[in-house]
Amino acid sequence: ATPMSIMTATGRGAQAGVLIKNAEALEAFERVDTLIVDKTGTLTVGKPELAAVLPEAGHDEAEILRLAASLERGSEHPLAEAIVRGAEARGLTLANAEAFEAVTGMGVKGVVDGKAVALGNAKMLAQLGVEAPAATATANARRDEGETVMFVTVDGAVAGLVGVADPVKETTPQALKDLHALGFRIVMATGDNERTARAIAGRLGIDDIRADVLPEDKARIIRELQAEGRKVAMAGDGVNDAPALAQADVGIAMGTGADVAIESAGFTLVKGDLGGIVRARRLSLATMRNIR
Numbered sequence: 001a002t003p004m005s006i007m008t009a010t011g012r013g014a015q016a017g018v019l020i021k022n023a024e025a026l027e028a029f030e031r032v033d034t035l036i037v038d039k040t041g042t043l044t045v046g047k048p049e050l051a052a053v054l055p056e057a058g059h060d061e062a063e064i065l066r067l068a069a070s071l072e073r074g075s076e077h078p079l080a081e082a083i084v085r086g087a088e089a090r091g092l093t094l095a096n097a098e099a100f101e102a103v104t105g106m107g108v109k110g111v112v113d114g115k116a117v118a119l120g121n122a123k124m125l126a127q128l129g130v131e132a133p134a135a136t137a138t139a140n141a142r143r144d145e146g147e148t149v150m151f152v153t154v155d156g157a158v159a160g161l162v163g164v165a166d167p168v169k170e171t172t173p174q175a176l177k178d179l180h181a182l183g184f185r186i187v188m189a190t191g192d193n194e195r196t197a198r199a200i201a202g203r204l205g206i207d208d209i210r211a212d213v214l215p216e217d218k219a220r221i222i223r224e225l226q227a228e229g230r231k232v233a234m235a236g237d238g239v240n241d242a243p244a245l246a247q248a249d250v251g252i253a254m255g256t257g258a259d260v261a262i263e264s265a266g267f268t269l270v271k272g273d274l275g276g277i278v279r280a281r282r283l284s285l286a287t288m289r290n291i292r
């Protein structure tokens with residue numbers, strides 16, 4: 001590629017809300033046939049809101065939320081922010097957690113008011129050795145509606161559920177339609193639960209889902225697709241997505257996302273609008289055609 005044509009493409013990209021890091025990214029993108037997209041913050045707004053607090057029998061709703069939020073003050077995860085905001089909106093006074101620990105892809109744990117509290121998904125429960133068939137059934141029903149549901153355990157038993165809802169970005173449905181029309185195979189990869197993922201993917205016509213994945217799994221999924229001969233672009237926003245963005249033939253970061261994601265990516269979508277990928281594809285095809 002000539003420096004001139006790349007400069008032109010870079011300038012046009014910037015106007016269209018896509019920052020292109022270098023010529024390699026633009027060239028590689030022309031050959032991409034598979035697009036992996038993270039869910040939270042990429043397909044969705046990434047600003048989840050507290051939707052429900054469901055105490056188990058014998059437990060108090062406000063107390064469950066207070067314990068959960070006290071713990072989540074130590075986490076920067078969007079789910080944590082939703083829970084803390086929800087608790088504050090209800091006027092709850094939060095405590096300071098001790099021995100706070102964030103377990104990637106699972107949740108958080110620590111000690112609040114002398115009680116061992118944990119908050120997270122089924123993997124977190126498994127790690128704690130806690131079984132909760134009834135709470136799991138309740139959680140699943142809400143997940144089928146697209147909510148992310150977390151278990152709250154207190155002193156080793158499930159005390160309640162916390163549900164959080166994160167709406168799909170306004171720009172996402174049209175962008176996915178256009179990306180399909182351009183011939184991309186679209187795969188959602190998310191650390192979230194299979195049911196929640198399926199509920200959201202179903203509405204968007206996504207081709208395939210990889211749910212319950214850990215951050216290192218996202219990079220592995222990409223390596224496997226590459227081993228099958230696929231050219232893979234990955235769109236993501238989180239610190240957790242950085243290894244996958246680096247592994248992909250083209251990493252696409254949301255400008256609204258974490259700095260480390262942006263640093264790991266070849267493209268940045270300034271406003272986090274996936275429609276930017278459609279514009280980048282047209283640009284990459286046009287640029288490469290001019291060069292040949």
Ligand code: ADP
Nearest residue numbers: 040075077080105106107119120121190191192
């Ligand atoms: P995503 O790929 O959707 O951005 P993550 O890998 O960050 O998801 O998180 C995966 C799952 O782990 C979440 O859906 C949630 O169930 C659980 N989790 C992660 N961090 C937290 C947290 N701070 N509090 C509660 N649950 C969490």
Ligand code: MG
Nearest residue numbers: 038040041238
């Ligand atoms: Mg994310």
